[in-house]
Amino acid sequence: MRIGELARRAGTTTRALRYYESRGLLPARRNGNGYREYDEEDLRLLRQIRTLQDFGFELEETRPFVECLQAGHPAGDTCPASLDVYRAKLAELDDVIARLATVRDEVAAQLARAELEAGADLPGGPEPRCELAPHPATPHPATRHHA
Template sequence: MKISEVARRAGVTAKTVRYYEALGLIRPARLANGYRDYSEHDARMVAETRALNRLGIPVERTRPFLECLAAGRDQADDCPSSLAGYRDAIEDLTVRIEALTARRAALVRHLRDAAYRNSSAGRPGEKEYTVSDPSRLPVGLPVPEDDGAADHLAGSTVPDLDLPSSAGGTVALRTLGEGRSVVYCYPLTGRPDRDMPDGWDNIPGARGCTAEACDFRDHHDDLIAVGAARVFGLSSQETGYQQEVVGRLRLPFAMLSDTGLRLAATIGLPTFDAGGETLYKRITLIIRDGVIEHVFYPIFPPNEHAEQVLRWLKDNPA
């Protein structure tokens, strides 16, 4: 059998067959003219070596399996030495996996350290921003248009829903307490060490959740002073994620988690799809005595929205 036929059967190159021969794994006969003559046994050996190598066993360590075949066994792993070869290969992979896992963890730590070191989002009054700072909005973001999706909300009753709070426990939306409550709904808050969904900046109104949170943080005392009894952020993100954001951005208010989009289902809050998820569109509700008194929608720019709410509260005293 020619080397090309052996290579074709085993799915390797002729160069690979010669390499196996150089290692002594196969020993083809020689014809009178000096050409190699490969046997069916040689073809089987080449195929077995390739299969074992694809499992992660180095070519040089396939010899016990090939010797098992040469001894007349039907399968290359019918011998004790073959089983020992499997165990050795598994141990090698375990060591490599542990080393790669440790290396990955180190890279994650470096990524987080570098990302948060370059983020000024959690430092009120900071004037210098870096490229990775999610609290600053890029120029040229598309402006959302009023699609009428919130026209029905003003004057409607708040549903009887309890939502998990980043401060612990749950918050009952219908019984928030006396006075006006500001509940701003947002799609999702980004983090310096995580990528946003593809095309995020091209979705009108999507970008700017961190900027909006920082604006509400910086104007929180002013909002309380003009009549807001309390402020909440609300998104479909999990509470644990929101707690990290509250701590990192030093927010003086809690975030509410509506992972099941229950508020959208009950009163028809506008949503959109991105990155395989359904998210809330940016909208703010002024709630008083269990009724939605006023709605801000659409919202742009988000990094100035708290000031918009502040002006409305001043112009519309309770």
């Protein structure tokens, strides 16, 4: 199949395919008239790349999976190097989740303090303030001078 058909079947663009080729992830075979030629195995490689990218893997992180498939393995994640990438990505995700949990806890605590100050959790308490204090660099509207 030619590059346009491969791009269509893989759900990507010809530009992306050329980029993958330049990065050594997609083999570049040419027929007699110079057109790129691809087969079902190339489509399989692309689907592996696209799936991993959908999961948040960087393009270079897909290389061990592609190499595993190119080595004849039935799946791209059956090689030690692929498993190492999975482990690294999992550690990265665990770190992001931990940081997000910390931020969430801080936002929840700030909300609780703000609600307590506003008396929003007490029946008959004062209404929450809806004003924001002006930024120190922004003069209050009453103190602005007109030219």
